[in-house]
Amino acid sequence: MAQVSMTVNGKAVSGEVEGRTLLVEFLRTGLGLTGTHVGCDTSQCGACVVHIDGESVKACTVFAAAADGAEITTIEGMANADGTLSVLQQAFQDHHGLQCGFCTPGMVMSAADLLKTNPSPTEHEIRDWLEGNICRCTGYHNIVKAIQAAAATMSGQAQAAE
């Protein structure tokens, strides 16, 4: 067992892990942050996407020990400070970008990474980016619409702030 320390959603946390403990296990079982889901556990489906130092990764395919010292953001860290949904989360609700909701945490985390580097992606770029996130309910259409809407809202907010 080894001690790991990291910052998760802005809070310093630490815990004992085995070498083989996956980051997603540490988040869910160790920290009780069960918003990050395990879908396939084979690096395919993207339900477990979190951010490590701002970049989206599949938490089922990273060891907790490899994230020692890193800054992690999970879906629990995505809402606004007052507890209301962030623009991106609200857009998923407004555009019915989910049905069962199982893939949604990964979709939101993946989309947030896309919008950070590409604030106004085309439909093609969004679909291409979501290659590693599988949804069996929606057919992706409303997920893409939600991300497009979030991008438009965010760029409007950015312009208003200028």
Added chain:
Amino acid sequence: MYAFDYLKPSTLDDAAAALAREDAQAISGGQTLIPTLKARLAQPSALVDLTGIAEMRGIAVADGTVTIGGATCHAAVAGSAEIRAAFPALCDLAGRIGDPQVRNRGTIGGSVANNDPSACYPAAVLGTGATVVTNSREIPADEYFQGMFTTALEEGEIVTALRFPVPQKAAYAKFVQPASRFALTGVFVAKYSGGVRVAVTGASEKGVFRWAEAEAALSTEFSEGSLAGLSVPADGMIGDIHGSPDYRAHLVGVMTRRAVAAAG
């Protein structure tokens, strides 16, 4: 997964010492190795994480050579403005590996050390005649790849960097296997003043290989037309649920023509 010790050295010497331990295994981005461990297809005593070694990260473009540290992730290569200015085909290849999350973790050194027969990077390394730099020597691409999952690496040897000679023009054409996002067949074509190199991944049971006839034809005239009538035999091609040996042999021709067209 079976249990193992996880070690993250910060120097190459410490990594080499850790890898000297019996049944120790190097890990870089882990995007292939972690699924392999989950399936209990490997049982290392220790995993030695190479991503904490500063000298194994980074990109340098100088004097007609692109040098990429072994622990540099695919996303960093895909997004490098420096590489794109000199050798855009390499960025395009890196940007189509797996998916965005895999590209944020998976590394060039890991891909080349693993030498999966359907991986993309081996095609670029062999297709450019790149140099595989390790912690003990430099290995030319033509000597490095020795068959499916087999390379010239010795036990415990670490791929520290790849050095690519910048071609006059190049392109990678990938026919993606959509479930795995590996290449069902991929062809890397690169034109140098001394001739053209053509490397094929995903097709052969022997892993990445050079297509000598296409190289000769394209070296005479770099055009799709000069490939007319050329084909590779289906013998020795991979046959699986996704495609027969005949199908892959056919794809080699198609993807080579597409790569030449894309290179312009």
